Amino acid sequence: MSSRAATRVFQGVKEQIATGQLKDGAKLDETSLAERFQVSRTPVREALLQLVGSGLATQIPKRGCFVKAPSFREMIEMFEVMSELEGMCARLAARRISDEQLIALEQLNKECENAIEANDSDLYYRKNVEFHECIYSACGNGFLAEETRSLRRRLQSFRRLQLRVRGRMSQSLDEHSEIIEAIRSSDADQADRVSRQHVMIQGERFNDLLAHIEQGP
Amino acid sequence: MSSRAATRVFQGVKEQIATGQLKDGAKLDETSLAERFQVSRTPVREALLQLVGSGLATQIPKRGCFVKAPSFREMIEMFEVMSELEGMCARLAARRISDEQLIALEQLNKECENAIEANDSDLYYRKNVEFHECIYSACGNGFLAEETRSLRRRLQSFRRLQLRVRGRMSQSLDEHSEIIEAIRSSDADQADRVSRQHVMIQGERFNDLLAHIEQGP
DNA sequence: ATGGAAAATATCGTATACAAAAATAACATG
């Protein structure tokens, strides 16, 4: 819990966008937000600035600030980029990973396995994040790692949903094993290919899910 | 020239970082920046927020805001990512480009050629940007296009330098032709490969340049 | 009714003031 009002507002609005309380196109009025969060306009402005910066809102010059929830199309686009970045991380990791990191990676995959056996999807979720995090660190490109993390965060709320899909967890685990195998044998191309696939499958699942939820166009 | 003080400060500091007037680690004191730019602290804070957001500064909780110029290593890392994104754009464009866009692309390359003949490196620079911009638009993934643009902007000041290197312009032009050829024949893999190469060469040139300028470690 | 001018209104950016928190300095005590 941050003591900063600006951060509170930022997180709060972000949360409300994620949960759908604030729908796409909803107006983010500085004054009413200030009232709602019991703060002045100053921290609200900072929060809005950050929201715009992270692509969750749009600023139209003298008309106001509006929620810009990613459209279905944009989500697919983001997954497309995510799979590229994830693939790149894996490809580089296959070439650059250290022995210790490889061991850590295998350890994490085992912990994912345990989580599945215990049927603990929350634990699986966390270990899964750590697994990928480990690959990012091993890619030897800090900038790439940070960009990938950032995009992951943006897709996170949706990904969380997917992993609850029946059977997804164990399939995901198999894919992890394939990735490890490719990295272990320094097969960069294979690591790239499998990782892309791993993300794109999630994108497709997401696709299915949305198609199921939204009956509209 | 923007009428916004916050933007002026943002651009100003950014410029001073690029030109080296503000060195890595320099403290960005709110009060003194406010004095220097003849504004109050409020717009300065907004500017700093944006600087941090775009990775040019770091915020250490109660100690202040500091310039974080990308290190040599980070620059290389950024180029590595840039080449991946640029390659992805080209790969997708090879599959998705429309006839009109292809014509526009060829037109732009011709204009680049003209700029070289006229020995107008500024014009070449602008047309070169448009050329790549055209590929981004043609990739059919708006999110990717925006990310790539954003990274391009971050590397821009350095790239501008490179293109003044003797002979680089005409070599760059040849590479453009190769990219167009690959896209025209819908050879996604080739487009990808050539585009990556195109960026990485710039990274290497940048490397040479820096090695020349910096005598230190 | 419609086009347009003028008033009313909303929004935005900035300045300034104030309060809280933390770092630094000064100081006292063991």
Place this chain on the structure above:
DNA sequence: CATGTTATTTTTGTATACGATATTTTCCAT
């Protein structure tokens, strides 16, 4: 001399007020 305590000063974060500018609304003339 070290250490812990208190005071001072900086730095931050937030509130509020004000002016400028754009937008919407109202109202009038045609």
